[in-house]
Amino acid sequence: MQAWHFIADDRKLAYPQADGSRPVITPGLVLTEERPLSLCHVGLHASVRAIDAMQYAQGAVICRVECEGEIVHGDDKLCCSRRTVLWMADATRVLHLFACDVAEEALALVGNPDPRSVAAIAAKRDWLDGKIDDAQFDAAWDAARAAASYAASDAAWDAARAAARAAASYAASDAAWAAAWAAAWAASAARASQNTRLERMLSELEPS
Numbered sequence: 001m002q003a004w005h006f007i008a009d010d011r012k013l014a015y016p017q018a019d020g021s022r023p024v025i026t027p028g029l030v031l032t033e034e035r036p037l038s039l040c041h042v043g044l045h046a047s048v049r050a051i052d053a054m055q056y057a058q059g060a061v062i063c064r065v066e067c068e069g070e071i072v073h074g075d076d077k078l079c080c081s082r083r084t085v086l087w088m089a090d091a092t093r094v095l096h097l098f099a100c101d102v103a104e105e106a107l108a109l110v111g112n113p114d115p116r117s118v119a120a121i122a123a124k125r126d127w128l129d130g131k132i133d134d135a136q137f138d139a140a141w142d143a144a145r146a147a148a149s150y151a152a153s154d155a156a157w158d159a160a161r162a163a164a165r166a167a168a169s170y171a172a173s174d175a176a177w178a179a180a181w182a183a184a185w186a187a188s189a190a191r192a193s194q195n196t197r198l199e200r201m202l203s204e205l206e207p208s
Contacts, residue, residue: 054180060092095176137167
């Protein structure tokens with residue numbers, strides 16, 4: 001079974017194996033777990049959907065993995081006794097862009113979104129393209145936070161919050177956090193569509 005798994009930016013295994021080691025993750029690496037599996041506690045974890053894997057991300061490095069052997073399934077993740085890294089890539093830019101996409105979807109549901117929220121997403125895209133510097137981006141983020149604080153209705157507040165979280169940080173380590181929280185407002189049907197888009201964006205990172 002193929003699944004998605006985000007790892008820390010140092011590319012080391014998040015939790016020690018039975019022997020105490022935390023190996024550096026590389027394409028082709030095979031990890032095994034001999035102990036009885038326990039979801040969230042013992043086993044090699046991953047998620048079938050990328051949007052679910054994102055909320056457990058330790059960083060912005062995405063791994064496409066093959067899960068084999070014994071598999072224990074949860075609602076949004078699984079653990080297995082054997083996990084092979086098929087390919088991996090730095091997904092920082094993809095995650096930031098995805099956060100912008102879903103925040104714009106939230107803003108589109110509001111008849112008259114706060115212009116500060118709209119501007120924050122535009123600023124994030126400009127920052128990613130090198131058109132504005134960190135200070136300019138920080139100013140847009142501060143304005144987005146203010147917009148979320150003063151949103152008058154529930155829908156406007158949700159949209160402003162999504163925009164603020166999409167623009168929340170320019171740190172690579174926070175890319176997955178920003179994307180996960182920007183997407184959190186969506187209903188399950190919308191999240192299915194978001195997941196399809198996210199997986200397409202991530203799949204384009206696969207080395208040729």
